[in-house]
Amino acid sequence: MADNQSAEWRAVCEKFRLAHELSEIESKKDPENNPFRSKYKARDLLKEIHCSLKKNQIEEEGEFDNGADNVSESSQTVDAGEPGNGYGKAYAGDSPAGLRVARLAVVQYHLGVNHIETEELSAGEEHLMTCMKLIDKCTTTRENVSLFIQARNQLGILWAGRDEIEKAQGFLEIAESMYLLYMKEDGQPPLDLQDFFVPEGEELSQQEKTRRFEMAYTHTLYYLAQVYKNLQQYERAGQYCHSTLQRQLEYKHFVPLEWAINAATLSQYYITKTRYMEARHCLAAASVIATLAGEIPSEAAAKESEAEFEKREELLQKRAEIARCWIKYCLNLLQDAKKLLEDNVGELDSDRQEELKRARRNEEEEKEKGRKSAILFGSSDTFDSICSLEEKVSSMLPLDFEEARGIFLVGQGYVAQAKEYFEMDGHVTDHIEILQDHSALFKVLAFFEEDLERRCKMHKRRVDMLEPICKDLNAQYYLLICRQLQFELAETYYEMMDLKLAVADKQDQPDVHTIKKFNLLCSSSTKYYQMFLDSVRSPEGKFPQKLEDDLLRPVLVAKFRVARLQSKLISSNPASQLENLSLSLESYKFVVQYCEENPEAKNAVETELELSVEMASLLPLKINRIKSTMASSN
Known part of the structure; x- marks a missing residue:
C-alpha cells in the first residue's frame, strides 16, 4: 500500500471519500426513524480502512510497538498537555511507518467524531484519545498540525458538553498555542486531514489547505469563547467571540x-x-x-410555498x-x-455639560481613531x-x-x-417589551429637554402607548408585565404632575384649568400606584406582612408617592383637604411602620423613609389646624 498509485490504495481512498460523503451530505437526508443510518455506514467504511492499514502494517513491519488499539491505556495516559517532542525534529511521517501512524490517527479521529455525532460519547472519547496517543509520538509539523488542533477541538467540545469546563479549557488552549507556535515557526499551508487519503496528484490546493486550517483554528477560538463565558471570564469571552466573527468573514465561512x-x-x-x-x-x-x-x-409567495x-x-x-x-x-x-x-436631584447639570463638551472636543476624535x-x-x-x-x-x-x-x-x-x-397578536411579551423600550426612549429624551411643557408632552406620548395595553392585558396570565406597566404609568403621571407643579410655581395664581389638570394627574398617578399595590394583595385582599425582595422597594416607593400625591391635591373644600391629608398620613405611617418592623428594609428606601418620618410628624399638625378652622367656622 506504500505505492500511492496502486489499485489497493485507490480503493482505500475511495472508501474514505464515500465515508466523508455519507457523513457530511447523505446524513442530512436520513429519515427521522433512522437518523444515523448514513453515519453508521460511514463508520463501517472507516473500520474497513483501519483494518487495511493495520494489515498492511503487520505485513511490512510486524506488530507496531504500542498498538493503536490499546484504547483503555490511551484514555488513562493522554491528557490536554503539550506533546513531548516539540518543533525542529524530523517528522515521523517522513518514513513509511510514520505515514501509516499518521493515517491510523486520522481514521481514529474520524471514528471518534462519528461516535460523538451518533451520541456514543464514551466510544467517541476513546477513539479521540487513541488518535491523541498516536500523534503525540510525532512532532508538530505541517504534516500533522491540523490533526493536532482538530483532535483537541473535539475533545474540548466533548468535555464542555459534560460540564467539565476546565478540562475542555485545557485541550482548547493547547490547540490555540499549537496554532500560534506553528504560524510563528513555519506558517506554510499544512496538510489537511483529507490529504492523507487521496491518490497522488489529487491533493487539495495550497489555498484550500490554508482555508481549512484557518477555519479549524477559528473553531478553536469559537469554543474557547464559550468556555470563557461559562467560566464567567466575560472580557476574554468577548475578545474571542469578536476574533471568531472577524475570521469567519475573512475566510468567507x-x-x-x-x-x-x-x-x-x-x-x-x-x-x-x-x-x-x-x-x-x-x-x-x-x-x-x-x-x-x-x-x-412576499406574503403571497409565503402563502403558496411552505x-x-x-x-x-x-x-x-x-x-x-x-x-x-x-x-x-x-x-x-x-x-x-x-x-x-x-x-x-436628577436634573441636567449645565456646568457638567459644558465641561464634558470641552473635554470631548480635545480627546474623543483621536481616541476613536x-x-x-x-x-x-x-x-x-x-x-x-x-x-x-x-x-x-x-x-x-x-x-x-x-x-x-x-x-x-x-x-x-x-x-x-x-x-x-413582533406584533401584539402572537408575540405579546416581545411586543410589550418593545413598547416599554420606546417609552424609555421618550423618558430619557425628556431629560435633555429644557422646555417643561414639551417635556410633559413627551411623557404624555408614553402614557398613550402604554395605557391601552395595560387596560386590555389579563393580569391572571401576565401578572408581572401588568405590574411593570402599572408602576411605569404611575411614575409617568407622577413626573407629569411634578412638571405641572413646576410650571404652576412660576405663575402668580394658577387658573382653574391648571388646577384641574394638576389634580387629574395626581389622581391618575395614584390610581396606577394603587392598582400596583392591590396586585400584591392575597386573593382574600390581605396585604403581605413581609414583602418579597423583588417587591420591597417598589411597594414602599409606591406607598410613599401615594402619600405625597394625596397631600398635593388642591381643593378649596376643607373637608376634602382633611380627607386627602388623612389618607396621606396613613400611607406615610405605613412606610415608617414597615421599616420599624423590618429593619433590613431601611437600606432599600433611605430617602423615602427619612421624608416619611418627617411628614408623619408634621401632617398631624396641619390636620389639626384644618380641624380647628372648620370648628371655628361652624
Whole structure:
C-alpha cells in the first residue's frame, strides 16, 4: 500500500471519500426513524480502512510497538498537555511507518467524531484519545498540525458538553498555542486531514489547505469563547467571540443570519461595558451581513410555498431581533449620558455639560481613531456598507438635546421595524417589551429637554402607548408585565404632575384649568400606584406582612408617592383637604411602620423613609389646624 498509485490504495481512498460523503451530505437526508443510518455506514467504511492499514502494517513491519488499539491505556495516559517532542525534529511521517501512524490517527479521529455525532460519547472519547496517543509520538509539523488542533477541538467540545469546563479549557488552549507556535515557526499551508487519503496528484490546493486550517483554528477560538463565558471570564469571552466573527468573514465561512445574530448578541456585551463604538460596529455589521441571506419573500409567495413561508418568517424574525439590539444600543447610550449629566436631584447639570463638551472636543476624535482599527469587520464588498450604516448614529454619549434627539430618532426607527414582526397578536411579551423600550426612549429624551411643557408632552406620548395595553392585558396570565406597566404609568403621571407643579410655581395664581389638570394627574398617578399595590394583595385582599425582595422597594416607593400625591391635591373644600391629608398620613405611617418592623428594609428606601418620618410628624399638625378652622367656622 506504500505505492500511492496502486489499485489497493485507490480503493482505500475511495472508501474514505464515500465515508466523508455519507457523513457530511447523505446524513442530512436520513429519515427521522433512522437518523444515523448514513453515519453508521460511514463508520463501517472507516473500520474497513483501519483494518487495511493495520494489515498492511503487520505485513511490512510486524506488530507496531504500542498498538493503536490499546484504547483503555490511551484514555488513562493522554491528557490536554503539550506533546513531548516539540518543533525542529524530523517528522515521523517522513518514513513509511510514520505515514501509516499518521493515517491510523486520522481514521481514529474520524471514528471518534462519528461516535460523538451518533451520541456514543464514551466510544467517541476513546477513539479521540487513541488518535491523541498516536500523534503525540510525532512532532508538530505541517504534516500533522491540523490533526493536532482538530483532535483537541473535539475533545474540548466533548468535555464542555459534560460540564467539565476546565478540562475542555485545557485541550482548547493547547490547540490555540499549537496554532500560534506553528504560524510563528513555519506558517506554510499544512496538510489537511483529507490529504492523507487521496491518490497522488489529487491533493487539495495550497489555498484550500490554508482555508481549512484557518477555519479549524477559528473553531478553536469559537469554543474557547464559550468556555470563557461559562467560566464567567466575560472580557476574554468577548475578545474571542469578536476574533471568531472577524475570521469567519475573512475566510468567507459563515451563515449570514447566524453570523448576524452572533454579532448583534456581542454588541449587547459591549453595551454593558459602555464600549459603544464596538457595539455600533457589531450592529452595523450584523445589519449588513443579514441582508446577504436574501430578499424577504412576499406574503403571497409565503402563502403558496411552505419553504417560502419558513424563509420569510426566519428573515423577518432575525432582522427584528437585530432591530431590538439597535434599540438597546440607542437606549443605553442615552441613559448612560443621563447618568453622567444629572445633578443630585436628577436634573441636567449645565456646568457638567459644558465641561464634558470641552473635554470631548480635545480627546474623543483621536481616541476613536486609535481604537477602531482593532475591531473592524467586513471585506471589500461589505466594508463600505457597514461604515455607511455606522455614520447614521453616534457612538459618543450625547451632551445636549440635539445630539440626544438624533440617537432617539434612530432608536424609534428600529422600534417601528421590530414591531412589524413582533406584533401584539402572537408575540405579546416581545411586543410589550418593545413598547416599554420606546417609552424609555421618550423618558430619557425628556431629560435633555429644557422646555417643561414639551417635556410633559413627551411623557404624555408614553402614557398613550402604554395605557391601552395595560387596560386590555389579563393580569391572571401576565401578572408581572401588568405590574411593570402599572408602576411605569404611575411614575409617568407622577413626573407629569411634578412638571405641572413646576410650571404652576412660576405663575402668580394658577387658573382653574391648571388646577384641574394638576389634580387629574395626581389622581391618575395614584390610581396606577394603587392598582400596583392591590396586585400584591392575597386573593382574600390581605396585604403581605413581609414583602418579597423583588417587591420591597417598589411597594414602599409606591406607598410613599401615594402619600405625597394625596397631600398635593388642591381643593378649596376643607373637608376634602382633611380627607386627602388623612389618607396621606396613613400611607406615610405605613412606610415608617414597615421599616420599624423590618429593619433590613431601611437600606432599600433611605430617602423615602427619612421624608416619611418627617411628614408623619408634621401632617398631624396641619390636620389639626384644618380641624380647628372648620370648628371655628361652624
